[in-house]
Amino acid sequence: MMNAQPDTPSATLNAYDPRYDPLVDAGPGHNRDYAPTYWIATAGTPPKDDGPITQDVDADVVVIGSGYTGLACAIFLAQEHGIKATVLEANCVSWGCSTRNGGQAQISSGRLKRSQWIKRWGLETARKMHAEVSEAFDVFRALILSGKFDCEPQRGGHLYIAHRPKAMSMLEAECRLLNETFSYKAEMLDAETLRREYVYDAEASGAMYEPDGIGVHAGKMAFGYLSLARELGATVHPSSPVMGWETHNGVHYLGTPGGTVRTRAVAIATGGYTPPGLHPRVKSRIMPILSNSIVTRPMSQEEKTACNFKTNLVLTDTRTLRHYYRQLPDDRVQIGSRSAITGADAENPKHLQLLLAGLYRKFPALKDIDVEYSWWGWVDVSHDMMPHIFQPDPSQAVYYAIGYGGNGVMYSAQAGRRMAQKIAGKGQELDLPIFTSPLPGHILAPFRRLGQRLLYRWYYLLDEVM
Numbered sequence: 001m002m003n004a005q006p007d008t009p010s011a012t013l014n015a016y017d018p019r020y021d022p023l024v025d026a027g028p029g030h031n032r033d034y035a036p037t038y039w040i041a042t043a044g045t046p047p048k049d050d051g052p053i054t055q056d057v058d059a060d061v062v063v064i065g066s067g068y069t070g071l072a073c074a075i076f077l078a079q080e081h082g083i084k085a086t087v088l089e090a091n092c093v094s095w096g097c098s099t100r101n102g103g104q105a106q107i108s109s110g111r112l113k114r115s116q117w118i119k120r121w122g123l124e125t126a127r128k129m130h131a132e133v134s135e136a137f138d139v140f141r142a143l144i145l146s147g148k149f150d151c152e153p154q155r156g157g158h159l160y161i162a163h164r165p166k167a168m169s170m171l172e173a174e175c176r177l178l179n180e181t182f183s184y185k186a187e188m189l190d191a192e193t194l195r196r197e198y199v200y201d202a203e204a205s206g207a208m209y210e211p212d213g214i215g216v217h218a219g220k221m222a223f224g225y226l227s228l229a230r231e232l233g234a235t236v237h238p239s240s241p242v243m244g245w246e247t248h249n250g251v252h253y254l255g256t257p258g259g260t261v262r263t264r265a266v267a268i269a270t271g272g273y274t275p276p277g278l279h280p281r282v283k284s285r286i287m288p289i290l291s292n293s294i295v296t297r298p299m300s301q302e303e304k305t306a307c308n309f310k311t312n313l314v315l316t317d318t319r320t321l322r323h324y325y326r327q328l329p330d331d332r333v334q335i336g337s338r339s340a341i342t343g344a345d346a347e348n349p350k351h352l353q354l355l356l357a358g359l360y361r362k363f364p365a366l367k368d369i370d371v372e373y374s375w376w377g378w379v380d381v382s383h384d385m386m387p388h389i390f391q392p393d394p395s396q397a398v399y400y401a402i403g404y405g406g407n408g409v410m411y412s413a414q415a416g417r418r419m420a421q422k423i424a425g426k427g428q429e430l431d432l433p434i435f436t437s438p439l440p441g442h443i444l445a446p447f448r449r450l451g452q453r454l455l456y457r458w459y460y461l462l463d464e465v466m
């Protein structure tokens with residue numbers, strides 16, 4: 001696999017480590033190759049980057065992590081505030097979730113639905129949060145449709161598919177709420193209309209249609225963000241993991257293998273790959289959860305007809321540990337869902353089998369289809385299921401934007417923009433809880449995986465049995 005072409009040569013890549021585990025390993029590695037994803041295989045040669053840090057340097061603002069969040073932060077720092085950031089990445093550019101996801105952009109952020117926002121924060125705040133994600137979708141749309149890069153957008157909306165009859169009442173209530181309380185034009189589709197006009201998902205009992213939804217080529221989008229960030233004056237340094245962090249008199253000294261980067265402001269955009277020792281304010285604030293994804297060979301015309309795959313809309317189902325799936329522009333099917341609990345178990349074939357069983361339940365005609373790509377990645381789930389874009393200590397210019405819970409393709413653009421506003425000292429009017437409160441900790445942090453095992457069993461009963 002090729003690394004991005006640096007302006008200065010970088011060392012040979014280290015092998016991709018499929019067993020990497022953020023709760024066990026000290027960090028995501030150094031100069032590692034990409035995961036073997038469909039996106040990296042088909043994104044073309046990565047654009048130029050700025051090569052690793054090779055000496056001590058000064059920077060106005062450092063962004064740690066070069067996924068969508070880190071690159072969007074660099075883009076908006078330059079575009080809206082005239083600040084040229086220095087982005088440090090441990091491995092290849094956008095090596096984490098941002099080249100491994102399902103490429104589904106939806107009008108949401110975090111794992112909570114509108115009804116759950118109201119329960120948690122009350123109606124007024126929920127309405128403001130809806131306005132925030134609506135603005136975020138506009139920001140995202142403008143960025144990816146600016147003509148500066150092509151990430152093969154599949155436009156038209158999102159179908160939230162009831163995986164069994166019981167789920168329809170929840171969808172109907174959510175649809176009513178969206179229309180009546182948020183003036184958002186969602187629509188219900190019955191099973192017959194869904195199967196006839198969109199796709200024959202054999203287990204579907206109907207769906208809710210949301211007009212905002214775009215499928216993207218995840219790798220081309222990451223590479224587009226990289227090119228745009230550099231064009232605007234940011235520098236992006238792969239193979240430069242931050243392995244040490246000291247602060248003296250307001251100056252941060254970030255140690256990388258090639259040199260120390262000195263700066264007054266640091267933005268943390270390390271998602272589910274956040275190393276436990278990076279900074280005390282993010283320690284144990286995220287629960288990294290593995291999600292896996294496969295891409296099949298292109299469907300034959302017979303297979304396509306049997307599945308009645310008329311739509312390229314992005315699709316998710318109503319399981320708590322949902323499936324996300326769609327038909328790609330080249331007639332392949334992509335589908336993903338939950339995976340192993342630990343990195344050590346990630347290669348266990350049973351996780352792939354579970355995902356394939358999900359594919360066959362939906363599309364029995366695909367039971368013999370070859371799977372050409374299979375991979376996994378660590379999703380950053382926060383303990384309150386929402387992202388936080390926050391400055392944890394007002395006396396220090398340190399910020400983070402983390403915690404999308406598997407829903408960051410769209411919102412990471414706005415989160416990067418919001419973090420840029422805070423860094424530039426223009427974030428005073430951001431008064432939603434996701435901007436004004438820290439990522440909550442967890443009192444039983446060391447036992448979270450035990451809890452996760454129990455929760456997965458409970459979700460299974462909830463989704464399939466009860």
Ligand SMILES: Cc1cc2nc3c(=O)[nH]c(=O)nc-3n(C[C@H](O)[C@H](O)[C@H](O)COP(=O)(O)OP(=O)(O)OC[C@H]3O[C@@H](n4cnc5c(N)ncnc54)[C@H](O)[C@@H]3O)c2cc1C
Nearest residue numbers: 065067068069090096097098101102242271377407408409
């Ligand atoms: C399999 C999978 C499927 C998904 N599907 C969807 C989807 O369909 N829709 C959706 O909305 N979201 C999805 N997501 C989530 C989505 O991909 C992310 O929310 C989004 O990419 C934002 O990522 P990020 O930039 O915050 O973090 P990442 O892309 O994970 O980037 C973090 C980066 O930080 C780097 N890093 C960590 N520590 C250091 C350090 N010490 N020094 C330097 N660099 C460091 C890492 O190497 C990594 O590259 C999915 C995620 C996965 C794993």
